[in-house]
Amino acid sequence: MYPAPFHYHRADSLQEAISLLSELGESARALAGGQTLLVWMKLRFDEPQHLVDLSRIPGLSDISMEGDEVCIGALATHAEITKSAVADAIPIVHDCGSGIADAQVRSRGTIGGSLGSADPSCDWPTLLHTLDATLTCVGSEGTRKISVSDLVEDIYTTILKPAELITEIRFKIPPANSGGSYTAFKRCAPAYPTASAGVQLTLADGDVCSDIRMALGSAGLKTITSKKAEDILRGSPLTKAGIDKATETIVAAAEPVPDQRGSEDFKRAVLHTLVKRAVDIAVRRCHGETIRGRHEYV
Ligand SMILES: Cc1cc2nc3c(=O)[nH]c(=O)nc-3n(C[C@H](O)[C@H](O)[C@H](O)COP(=O)(O)OP(=O)(O)OC[C@H]3O[C@@H](n4cnc5c(N)ncnc54)[C@H](O)[C@@H]3O)c2cc1C
Numbered sequence: 001m002y003p004a005p006f007h008y009h010r011a012d013s014l015q016e017a018i019s020l021l022s023e024l025g026e027s028a029r030a031l032a033g034g035q036t037l038l039v040w041m042k043l044r045f046d047e048p049q050h051l052v053d054l055s056r057i058p059g060l061s062d063i064s065m066e067g068d069e070v071c072i073g074a075l076a077t078h079a080e081i082t083k084s085a086v087a088d089a090i091p092i093v094h095d096c097g098s099g100i101a102d103a104q105v106r107s108r109g110t111i112g113g114s115l116g117s118a119d120p121s122c123d124w125p126t127l128l129h130t131l132d133a134t135l136t137c138v139g140s141e142g143t144r145k146i147s148v149s150d151l152v153e154d155i156y157t158t159i160l161k162p163a164e165l166i167t168e169i170r171f172k173i174p175p176a177n178s179g180g181s182y183t184a185f186k187r188c189a190p191a192y193p194t195a196s197a198g199v200q201l202t203l204a205d206g207d208v209c210s211d212i213r214m215a216l217g218s219a220g221l222k223t224i225t226s227k228k229a230e231d232i233l234r235g236s237p238l239t240k241a242g243i244d245k246a247t248e249t250i251v252a253a254a255e256p257v258p259d260q261r262g263s264e265d266f267k268r269a270v271l272h273t274l275v276k277r278a279v280d281i282a283v284r285r286c287h288g289e290t291i292r293g294r295h296e297y298v
Contacts, residue, residue: 003041010053014060014138014167017052021163022140024050030165031055032075032113035105054112060167061110065089072169074112078124079103081111090173091285092180092200095293096127099182102190112166118152121192125152126217127182129225130198133171139164155221178202179285181278184217184295185270187261193218193295194261197274199282201233209233214246214278218261219254219271226250238283247275 009024011017021028028050031037040046054060060075063084070086070093081087082097100106100123114124115135125148133148140163148169153159160166174180184196196217204210212233216224229250233242256267274296281291 001042003038004044004047006041006048007050008053009050011057014057014165017054017057017165018138018140018163020050020052021165024052026162028052030116032110032116033077033108035101035109036113036117036119054165060112065173068173069170070173072111074115074166074168075110076112078106078109078111078114082106090180091291091293092127092130092182092198092282095180095182096123096198098293099123099184099186099193099295101192105190111169115148115151115166115169116158116160118154118156118158119192120152120155120220120222121218123182123184123193123196123217125223126196126198126215128169128171129215129223130180130182130200130213131171131174132213133169135166136168136170137164138167149223149225152222174200175202177204177286178211179282179287181281181285181291181293183274183278183281183293185274185298186295187298189297192261195219195256195267195270195274197271197278199275199278201279201282201286203238203283203286207237209236209238214250214275216250216254216271216275219256219267221255221257224250224254226253229253243276243279247272247279250275 029048031051031053060073062073063076064071078097078100087094111124114122128148180200182198184193186193198215201212202210212230229246232246251271256264258264
């Protein structure tokens with residue numbers, strides 16, 4: 001199926017992209033890797049008259065560690081992030097990027113597009129909630145920083161203003177004695193996850209959980225988090241009973257939508273298993289074990 005006719009504009013700088021998007025108005029969309037937008041256009045889910053291509057804008061795909069922060073440009077592709085020194089140093093980042101779709105999608109799709117699509121099935125938003133990331137957004141009214149948890153208003157809808165773009169994603173490098181894990185359950189590589197879970201935790205005095213963040217993807221219309229679940233584990237030694245209770249609490253906060261990937265009950269059962277698996281791997285990584293993260297396939 002072909003998309004409806006559209007005009008193509010290539011921006012050579014961020015300012016040019018923002019000016020074009022402002023001038024062209026509501027009928028224009030930013031185009032990054034096209035791995036979501038072009039599919040939407042072919043399905044007539046979206047029919048923009050103008051596409052403003054961001055992919056040639058220099059300086060927006062750098063991936064670095066600066067001081068105590070990781071900094072990822074919005075145009076960094078899934079493959080570039082997965083192969084980066086950041087993914088080598090922080091295993092949860094590798095877990096996430098390496099399981100996204102197939103090699104073709106990973107080589108074109110970008111982290112900024114994944115966030116901009118506001119698709120609750122995308123993997124990076126769930127990972128970035130787990131790591132409590134901050135986004136830099138630039139538009140015609142200037143630059144602002146927002147928490148990733150404030151980005152999505154509703155499914156496929158962000159709070160970004162017209163002509164406002166995400167340019168950079170930042171999160172703190174996890175401290176010593178911490179470990180994380182991101183895992184998803186998928187029908188096959190080029191399919192979105194049926195469900196996914198991310199856990200990042202820090203241990204002190206042996207097995208006391210001094211900090212934890214948990215997030216669920218494909219588990220509702222937005223990424224699911226639960227302060228209540230995290231509070232069950234934060235500040236106490238990790239026990240099986242505590243982990244069971246926290247898992248039940250965050251899964252209860254999920255609102256999985258039944259679809260071709262499974263019923264609500266099936267998705268809840270999968271989420272339950274994924275959270276427990278992610279906690280287990282996160283704890284073992286805290287203790288220094290090297291564990292290769294992987295997504296689960298049917
Ligand atoms: C077959 C297939 C399987 C897939 N499987 C998975 C999967 O398992 N996991 C997963 O996470 N994803 C999956 N995807 C989606 C893929 O990861 C996309 O690359 C990603 O969701 C969108 O990134 P993009 O760069 O292609 O964005 P585009 O498609 O170019 O844009 C998507 C949306 O974001 C907006 N946008 C783009 N860049 C910015 C920006 N910098 N600031 C603000 N808004 C912006 C666009 O205007 C558009 O509305 C799959 C895609 C396909 C085709």
